[in-house]
Amino acid sequence: MKAVAPWVRTRLRTAPGPALALMLLVLVTSFLAAVFPRAVDAYEGEGMRHAMSSASADRSGIQMTYMPPFEYADGAPADVRDRELKPRRMDERYRRILAALPEPLHADAAQSAYGARTGTPLPATDSWLPQLDGGGPWFTLSTQAGLAEHSTLHSGRLPKATDGGVVEGAVTSATAKTLGIKAGSTIHVAPPDGQATLVVKVTGIVEPVHPERAYWSVEPVLRTPTHLYTAPPVPQPYWHGALLLAPEAAPKLLTVSADAEAYWRIAADPAGLGAGDLPRLREVIASVESGPLHAKLTSAVSPQMQIDSGLDDILLDFDGILSAINPVVAVAVFGVGSVAAIVLLMSGGLAAARRHSELSLLRSRGGSVPGIAGRLLAEVAVPVLPAAALGCALAFVLVPDGPPLPSLLASAAVALVACAALPLRAAYLHRRPRLHGERDDVVRARPSRRRTVAELTLLVLAMAAVVALRRRGTAGGEVDQLVSAAPVLVGGIAALLLVRLYPLPLRLAALPMARWRGAIGFLSLARAGRSSVTAALPLLALLVALTTAAFGGSVLAGVADARDRASLAAVGADARIEASDVLPDGLADAVRKVPGVRDVAPVRREFDLDLRDGVSENVTLIAVDPDSYARLARSTGFGAFGAGQLRKSTGPLPALASPAVAERLGGGESLVGAAGTLFSVRVEAVRVTTPAATSGDFLVVDAAGLPDRTPTTLLVTGPSASGAELKAAVRTAGGGAGVTLRSTARDGLTESPVQSGAERLYTVAVAAAAGYAVLALLLSLLQAAPERTALLGRLRTMGLTRRQGRRLLILESLPQALLAAAGGALVGWAAIRLLAPGIDLGRLALAAQGRLAAAGPVELRADSWSLLLPALAVVLIAVAVAAAQAWVTTRRTVTSELRAGDTR
Structure with a gap:
């Protein structure tokens, strides 16, 4: 029999809200999927052009x-x-x-x-x-x-x-x-x-x-x-x-x-x-x-x-930068892509659950599974396909350069997942008739053997990915899909484990609640336990999103720490004032009066100290004021020592030496210096680095024990000290000294557009993962909104107050939100601890290989803000949505809620 009205038009007219929401979701996801490969190609191409144009003319x-x-x-x-x-x-x-x-x-x-x-x-x-x-x-x-x-x-x-x-x-x-x-x-x-x-x-x-x-x-x-x-x-x-x-x-x-x-x-x-063009260009140069x-x-x-x-060397070095950065970037891309795919699947699954009664009625009246799936596919395709095309077009407009095929394939994959999620889920749920009122909740559900096998397979893959990442790392130069998916797999395993363990704390918490006065606590836990087993998908999305956000935030934190460390090693303090000969009198006092300056350490440096042992290797003599220099070493973390270790009582000057200098001088008294300026020293302590010389061999002594103690360098502590005012103080004092700021040195560490481009991509990945986490939470809460509203209406007829209704909805939403938040933070921390030994952030933080030694090992570390902020946001949003829903519901009359229909 021919339908009176077309199915698609009727559905879109009667329920435009879900269609518009799906359209917006697909638009954003398609845009991100299409813009990622173009953005990567754009910053890689810009980096290669920068490497060629910034090289010296005789090499390029x-x-x-x-x-x-x-x-x-x-x-x-x-x-x-x-x-x-x-x-x-x-x-x-x-x-x-x-x-x-x-x-x-x-x-x-x-x-x-x-x-x-x-x-x-x-x-x-x-x-x-x-x-x-x-x-x-x-x-x-x-x-x-x-x-x-x-x-x-x-x-x-x-x-x-x-x-x-x-x-x-x-x-x-x-x-x-x-x-x-x-x-x-x-x-x-x-x-x-x-x-x-x-x-x-x-x-x-x-x-x-x-x-x-x-x-x-x-x-x-x-x-x-x-x-x-x-x-x-x-x-x-x-x-x-x-x-x-x-x-x-x-x-x-x-x-x-x-x-x-x-x-x-x-x-x-x-x-x-x-x-x-990089591979072909290298072939041509060769x-x-x-x-x-x-x-x-x-x-x-x-x-x-x-x-x-010299072009071959330039391109080889640039290829090395790409080989070190691309595997790290691939981890972020895999994480965001997985979260986006899970959210798309979740939207289809929740839509199928919301329309379960409608589709069951169609099945009971003779509708076939392929016919229902086809109608749903046509219904979903109307908003999805234009949204995917528009998102891809926006990516092409915003990032015009780059190969089109990867972006087209990525947008097509988004459209395919979005179109297939609802029809396939509905076809699976209605492949056989089910009894009305049959319970399907997390407390009573028993995982099937197929699910157990699938989870064990995923566990094996996750273990293999973690082991491969820890052994091979990301420094090999090639993107390994299994290695890049390690954080996602760890988050997936954690989600499945938490879903299995979820009923246990609910049962344990319900026992004391049953003995307490009042029904709100027990009822909220019972309601949380009656949530559908489809809650596993929102929990999976939340955990993977939180893990990706924590991982990406930790990568950015590790890069920032490395640059802070490298800039501090390059300058020695927050600012360095240095003259070719000696500094003018009174400059140190003038610098101390500059706003923002906390401390000033005067230093005299001589770069050709003769240890009189016949070895021609250069040694830097550093004559310091023990008190100020000890404070500087302690605050920077470069070779901290006690000021008393450099103060002379009797005999030779106590000295702080690098390991090589300490070995050359031995443990006793030594005579060092040029002819006519000899002085005796004794090594009291050995340090690998010191603020005035973070690399090379050095010997630190008290300037008071030398005949010439006029400083050549001032090491200034004070992150907020103005560079302009420091330079003004230097100009006023005269002498032609130069000012080097740590902030300027730090800005110079991002030499290649590949670094800045990869950082921007990671920032977008963190924001996208956090956004998808919020979206997954909202979808799961809004899915149960009609049922909660009807329940609250019934309970209001039984005497439930507005305040009790708000408490009920908030307490009902808290278990899953707290589980996701705590699990996400814990899994993010565990993933970082597991994967940190295999993540090489050195070339992402510092493109120049020579600066890696000064910065020390650039490792992935857990960032507290990246772990706690997204998790806390999940709990706050869950509480806010539940409170808003309760407020809206309690403002309406009971009869209007009951007339809305019984969702059972």
């Missing part, structure tokens, strides 16, 4: 050099060698090189350069040039193309080609200022081997455009002169500058330099690169260095061309 590009031979085997004339450096020939080879580079390696043509240069600097013989202790300046001669495009003319004109014995050149403004060169100056460059002198007339002074970029930075001497040093035993400095010749003058370099060479410097362009591309490039220039690049 490809360097190709070719030295034309003096003689050719085929007897070609000598001028053939000159033609090798002609601008047309150089430009032709440059274009061949660019054309040979395959995807995804892109050349930044604007910063790539080519030309010819002298292999070793050549001395200038002009007496008017400034001389240092090592003699007059030496120059590198370069004919790098593109000078006009990469500089602005400061004075004079750019060099041109000449036919005579004088070549024209230019210098940068920094070179001109340092070496006293002006437009019109003439510089004579004479090779040391006595070859003909080359006369260079400086026609112009240029100012580099973007001097920090590759054109000027691959060979920094082109823009800024540097110091070179004479040979030992007494190295003396002399200036090293660059003369920028016209490209047409390249053959002239062969007359003054036996090692003149042609070069092509290809700057890599990171724009447009994504994390998915092929360029020694592979088929190497052969192709050398054939375009010469078999003798040398090719070198």
